[in-house]
Amino acid sequence: MIVSLPHAPEGVHGRVVVPGSKSETNRALVMAALGDGPSHISGALASRDSALMIDALRALGVGVDDLGGGRLIVTPGPVTGGATIDCGLAGTVMRFVPPLALLADGPVRFVGDPHASERPMAGLLDGLRQLGAGVDADRLPFTVTPPEQLRGGDVTIDSSASSQFVSGLLLVGARLPGGLTVRHAGDTLPSRPHIAMTTTMLADRGVRARELDERTWRVDEGPVRALDSQVEPDLTNASVFLAAAAVAGGRVSVPGWPATTTQPGALFLDVARRMGCEVETADGVVTLGRGEALRGIDVDLHAASELTPVVAALAAVAEGGTTIRGVGHIRGHETDRIAALATELTRAGIAVEERPDGLRITGGTPSPSVFETYADHRMVHFAALLGLVAAGSSVTDMECVSKTMPDFPDLWSALA
Ligand SMILES: O=C(O)C1=C[C@@H](OP(=O)(O)O)[C@@H](O)[C@H](O)C1
Numbered sequence: 001m002i003v004s005l006p007h008a009p010e011g012v013h014g015r016v017v018v019p020g021s022k023s024e025t026n027r028a029l030v031m032a033a034l035g036d037g038p039s040h041i042s043g044a045l046a047s048r049d050s051a052l053m054i055d056a057l058r059a060l061g062v063g064v065d066d067l068g069g070g071r072l073i074v075t076p077g078p079v080t081g082g083a084t085i086d087c088g089l090a091g092t093v094m095r096f097v098p099p100l101a102l103l104a105d106g107p108v109r110f111v112g113d114p115h116a117s118e119r120p121m122a123g124l125l126d127g128l129r130q131l132g133a134g135v136d137a138d139r140l141p142f143t144v145t146p147p148e149q150l151r152g153g154d155v156t157i158d159s160s161a162s163s164q165f166v167s168g169l170l171l172v173g174a175r176l177p178g179g180l181t182v183r184h185a186g187d188t189l190p191s192r193p194h195i196a197m198t199t200t201m202l203a204d205r206g207v208r209a210r211e212l213d214e215r216t217w218r219v220d221e222g223p224v225r226a227l228d229s230q231v232e233p234d235l236t237n238a239s240v241f242l243a244a245a246a247v248a249g250g251r252v253s254v255p256g257w258p259a260t261t262t263q264p265g266a267l268f269l270d271v272a273r274r275m276g277c278e279v280e281t282a283d284g285v286v287t288l289g290r291g292e293a294l295r296g297i298d299v300d301l302h303a304a305s306e307l308t309p310v311v312a313a314l315a316a317v318a319e320g321g322t323t324i325r326g327v328g329h330i331r332g333h334e335t336d337r338i339a340a341l342a343t344e345l346t347r348a349g350i351a352v353e354e355r356p357d358g359l360r361i362t363g364g365t366p367s368p369s370v371f372e373t374y375a376d377h378r379m380v381h382f383a384a385l386l387g388l389v390a391a392g393s394s395v396t397d398m399e400c401v402s403k404t405m406p407d408f409p410d411l412w413s414a415l416a
Pocket residue numbers: 022023024091092161162163164167190191194195305306
């Protein structure tokens with residue numbers, strides 16, 4: 001269904017309380033499921049991806065009580081086989097749950113949305129096979145048959161298509177006899193902060209988990225301690241609201257910004273400053289104002305590729321050219337985001353060159369458009385940003401924002 005996007009000729013002004021991090025919520029759930037007792041999670045994201053994770057864990061025998069208001073109680077149990085798990089389009093479900101099947105007492109089947117079968121899985125499934133599991137395909141849908149004898153040891157995988165392969169294996173490592181060493185054998189490795197998020201959150205739960213060198217991670221065998229934890233706001237989603245002030249003018253604040261974080265979304269503040277925005281942080285509140293003029297930059301988003309759609313929207317209205325590089329692997333995200341962004345920028349009359357590892361965008365004045373969304377929440381964010389300055393724009397589907405932020409339409413209308 002086509003949905004109109006707000007136009008903000010007077011700029012945007014407001015304070016946005018951003019929901020919890022998808023990446024932290026789904027890690028906290030998996031770690032709690034492996035814990036040595038019940039864990040409480042506060043500030044948890046309520047969205048399609050977290051609901052899919054909760055359903056997956058329940059299907060494996062884990063108790064999850066939703067107390068409302070972002071509070072969850074997770075009660076671990078023996079991991080049971082026999083279930084079919086719906087991964088939707090959630091990378092964190094399709095890459096973090098199959099390793100739990102190593103611990104199950106029977107095969108576990110994994111299915112997903114139509115486009116989920118296009119998302120890379122081979123590196124992870126290769127790792128599971130090296131640990132003795134049977135896996136009957138290299139993409140969704142597939143069935144994981146646990147090994148007769150659970151074992152840990154060393155696995156070497158190509159994680160260049162997604163950092164989530166390394167994270168998924170590390171998440172289960174403490175429960176494997178002898179622990180687990182994961183080596184990355186491919187060329188490049190995206191989203192390293194997300195691997196640091198995995199090891200840091202494991203360490204918070206008493207697990208000895210660390211990076212040995214830039215291609216090798218190690219998790220020792222041991223208990224995953226139950227923990228009462230607080231999920232940070234999702235800083236990649238926060239960047240969409242901050243970026244609204246950069247695109248339309250005005251000032252936007254986001255409270256609850258953590259002083260230190262492993263979320264790569266935090267890198268948005270540096271990108272925005274480089275593009276000429278004024279960014280202030282005081283008492284955990286980040287405020288962004290556009291400054292004199294937005295200017296194009298050359299930026300490598302390898303560590304924070306989730307930010308590409310937002311940075312592409314800024315580039316579309318900036319003075320001069322912007323080169324986004326280092327994000328070739330986002331062709332395997334919810335959609336081929338490089339191709340999708342090139343198509344939608346062209347639709348809005350913005351000059352763009354699609355490159356193997358990114359985009360070269362020449363800023364201009366976006367024309368009103370009906371933007372395609374490709375079932376991709378971040379393509380809606382991109383379109384919504386352009387809609388602020390291209391009066392009368394719309395998107396072909398708004399529903400897909402439920403993947404990480406079901407409240408996006410309300411939060412956005414309140415701002416614009
Ligand atoms: O581990 C995680 O929570 C994530 C890792 C990244 O995946 P890739 O390494 O596939 O980019 C990121 O883009 C995704 O949104 C979330």
